[in-house]
Amino acid sequence: MPKKRIIKFNEAINEAMVTAMNLNKKVLCFGLGVDDPKRIFNTTKNLKEKFGSDRVFDTPTSENAMTGVGIGMSLKGYYPVMVHQRLDFFLLAMDQLVNSAAKWHYMFGGQQNIPITIRLIVGRGWGQGPTHSQSLHSWFAHIPGLKVVMPSSARDAKGLLLSSIFDKNPVIFIEHRWLHNTTSEVPVKKYLTPISKPKIIKKGSDITLICISYMTIEAIRAVDFLEKENVSVEIIDLRTISPINYSIINNSIKKTGRFLVLDIGNEKYGVASEIISTITIKLYKYLKNPPNKITLPHIPTPTSFGLTKDFYPTYRDIIFEVLKMLKKKTLKNKIPVLKNLHDVPGNWFTGPF
Amino acid sequence: MPKKRIIKFNEAINEAMVTAMNLNKKVLCFGLGVDDPKRIFNTTKNLKEKFGSDRVFDTPTSENAMTGVGIGMSLKGYYPVMVHQRLDFFLLAMDQLVNSAAKWHYMFGGQQNIPITIRLIVGRGWGQGPTHSQSLHSWFAHIPGLKVVMPSSARDAKGLLLSSIFDKNPVIFIEHRWLHNTTSEVPVKKYLTPISKPKIIKKGSDITLICISYMTIEAIRAVDFLEKENVSVEIIDLRTISPINYSIINNSIKKTGRFLVLDIGNEKYGVASEIISTITIKLYKYLKNPPNKITLPHIPTPTSFGLTKDFYPTYRDIIFEVLKMLKKKTLKNKIPVLKNLHDVPGNWFTGPF
Amino acid sequence: MVLIRVVEEMIANKYRENKMRCPTHLCTGQEAISSAVSANLKIQDTVVSTHRSHGHYLGKGGNVDKMIAEIYGKSSGCSKGYGGSMHLIDLNVNFMGSTAIVGNSMPIGIGLGLSSKLENYNNISCVYFGEGCTEEGIFHESVNFAITKKLPVLFVCENNLYSVYSGLNVRQPKNRKIHKMVEGMGIKSFNGDGNNVIDVYKLTNKAVKYIKQNNKPAFLEFKTYRWREHCGPNYDNDIGYRTEKEYLDWKKKDPIKNYIKFLTNKNIFKLEYLKRIDKSIISKSIKAFNFAEKSKFPSKNDATKNVYA
């Protein structure tokens, strides 16, 4: 059997970009810094060298117009991939996204497609603060016509980015900054991971954890301890936020009767609430317990090391909540403490981004 | 006893503006067309004449910068009231709203306030179509630091607009176009209706209807028939979408054990989902039935008279759903039919806005 | 030009029948621009436009039956009833779409220009907009990008002095000349009388040649005037934002009457000949309204289609 190839999430993104651009000459990549020395955390490495500056190019700081440019290119059969180093910057382009990209196919009676992909990176820790750390995926999911994809593993990052690029609809592809350095097995070949399909990461019978993006990592971290406490956890990685095919989720809930949603967004009016509401309406009679969610608190992101200490939930919060939902007692001090400082993905990280 | 004074919703808005501007010289009003002949559906009538063009002024078509201008004025103690004839236009200003207005108080450690009020009008019917009819209140509610107010009666419109203007925080004040012509009793004097407090419109015991904006009107229309069918409905008008003080709602649910949320927004990832999720998490054991919601379908707004026929839910849908939730049968053809064409608030309305 | 006038005036006349149930922005009085600009465009050249796009659509050769049917909300409409007056499209003539948010379609036109550049400048991307649009940030972002990337984009600014009911004075500095302003950004720019169809033709011709020869964008500003209200079928000179006199002065500059005068004075065409053309245009227009009225509404079930491709 061939050895498994383990690569990083950012390398997987890069591989998807190279694969897509090799497959189809009409795939483009643009955005601030896509061809600069840092290459968007190495995710756009070698693209300019391989595919030239017609297809891979830096842009003025004009987020709104550049989104429109991508839409215009789409109308001529291109597959533009736009990149923003922080989701927060993309707030300038909501008109183009919502009033044009999302509706173009619909409002002209299905005559044209907008197969644009917009990569947005969500910051966390090291003082990213109020305007460099927002994950507003629920905004995008609220808009019919958009698809919203949020992988949590290198493998899915590659397969889902490829699917997103060639999807006929506008796709918002959200990368959590703390995932870029995580690794998993990633096939060398081209493969398309289906959009809209959640994935069971681990089977279990007592409770279903429905995870979004980076929270999948924390959920996996919680499992060891929970199994020791004799809790059998089923972990589902949503992978796509909108539209969601619920069949895998529904089956899981019918089995476990309990669920907890783990989100990287603000607490209220977010994706976690949508999922709780949808499942409650449909599967009410299967529920053994009220559902719950773990999210960011409903406050702006503070900057200071001191203020962020409890801001981002970790596996500790998951363990605590799961035990509570199952009415099991545990001493808080039995739960293993964080290995890193709370504001970095690993102690190797020394900022500034 | 003095005779009740009945006025229209748009007149009540106008009265609130006049009252606020009389009370405090630092209240301003600006936006496209606030001083033009149409005066934003008469809501800004006489303001320029009464308060002069320093305080009431038209602006360039520059939604994003003008929002920033309002924030800057706020920093100097002004109370700006901005107006947009359609919520859709305001999508150009999301950076200023989210990255500045909502966070300014927080990110500078509480040293300054942004008491700006932004009036947004939501279009409906007569071919408003995909980009002149969106109600994205769930977007605003998802952002901590913002308040979101959506009155459904002339009386509340006046009291809540006054509260919004003098609230120390940025407030999004959403007016449904089909409410402008509705009437209710409105006191002449100044009064402040508290933000965040839902209002019981009608007491009942079988089911709670939690209504947002214009859907309150449809809920009231549904009552007559439902009472005849021996269903006792409690109607709560949310009035504020964020933040919500749940105590009135909670008491109602504890009593009825059933609820249905009525929203003017898109079906998914919306305010209705948030409310269902919040109530389910907290009051699970009181629920006799799975909750439900009536919203717009999760599609862009189509334009044609033909395509919009089933797009906007009415009292008919409410009646139907309530009877279903209570497991009562009714013949669909017993439910009274609409008096108007479906795309106008009354047959007197002949467009174009 | 005459077709545009006839169609717009028929819409105005029939709007009050309440069968065209959507916001509708007429361009009566501004027809010279769309006509003469279009006369300089090839069928492969693309166009995007705004809320006030009937003239641009028809000028480019868009199907008149489908346009009227769209305004009537019929499934035979150019957007199958999903779009209405503010969302027109005719891919047969590369009219790529008009949209209703001020400034919204402009960067899309820039993207079309970029695609043309990548394909060896095979065509021009023409972008129509009003002077109000120049107040939106996206206008400047778009112009800046078009210049920086040397895109074959033809910007056509129809300066009709008003944005809804707001005059220029509350929106732009007193001596603002839009064509001068964009020159400062670095784009080749032209400026002319938008009611003189020959002027418009000649200037556009120059601009198109400039684009073709230099592989760079060019900018046209035309002064003009809309006769009817901003949105809807009526005249509104009585409501106070502009004077009857101003309107009458501009009416004297009627692009069509003056052009006919020019053609007959110079004996280029006989009046009779022109009248025959008019007749055929009128019957074409009547046919379009008949087509629209007879067409079916899309079914309410169609509303859930076309959300995703």
Place this chain on the structure above:
Amino acid sequence: MVLIRVVEEMIANKYRENKMRCPTHLCTGQEAISSAVSANLKIQDTVVSTHRSHGHYLGKGGNVDKMIAEIYGKSSGCSKGYGGSMHLIDLNVNFMGSTAIVGNSMPIGIGLGLSSKLENYNNISCVYFGEGCTEEGIFHESVNFAITKKLPVLFVCENNLYSVYSGLNVRQPKNRKIHKMVEGMGIKSFNGDGNNVIDVYKLTNKAVKYIKQNNKPAFLEFKTYRWREHCGPNYDNDIGYRTEKEYLDWKKKDPIKNYIKFLTNKNIFKLEYLKRIDKSIISKSIKAFNFAEKSKFPSKNDATKNVYA
């Protein structure tokens, strides 16, 4: 100027201790602008700024202890630890706030200008930004409004040739002159050497006088150069987006060295006197870092405060 240099360089030296845990944009090399512009501002005049705001804050007279404490994330910081390096404020000197989204603070400065106008032009609103900001639509919307409304706004563009690692060529047309471009919009505009502190002073003085005399906005563009990386404490001339030579050429134009040369050559001050000033500045800076290090972090419970006023 020297204070700014000393503080920035101390931050650079100490950043790798991992105690300043937030994105930090240093302005080493650009100090002449904030110093000499500020010297023309009264304490009542307001300032807003960007991600690269340390110089603007200190130049305006912002409290240095509180700035360093803010970068350290301490509750004694000027934003109590909520904001970090990119969100500075000192209301005592009317430094109204710096924000981290390109172009974001500019219209807020315009609003401050409008409030000044409504209060009889009692002060000037100074708005700092980089040349990258001029690519954002909001820049044009802001300038347009300031001119249209005749607001007492001083626009200060620090053109340091780069936006992150992107040179001007991919973002703006070849011969773009920002000060010319805005002149085309209708604003009085000046252009000078941002590394010559006397030049900056004189031009700003002219601009401020112009604003005061005409009750209109004015625009300053200064060419300059940042020495260190875009964000963070290091030099990065080796990573390939600019050359070591370019950096060295600009280093020769060190605004501080050249000013000292000027002062001593002309015998305005003796070098010894200047050295004494330096010493006091250095000890003031060391004191600030000590203050910051000794201050406490805000408690995690404070995070839920200040969401609503």
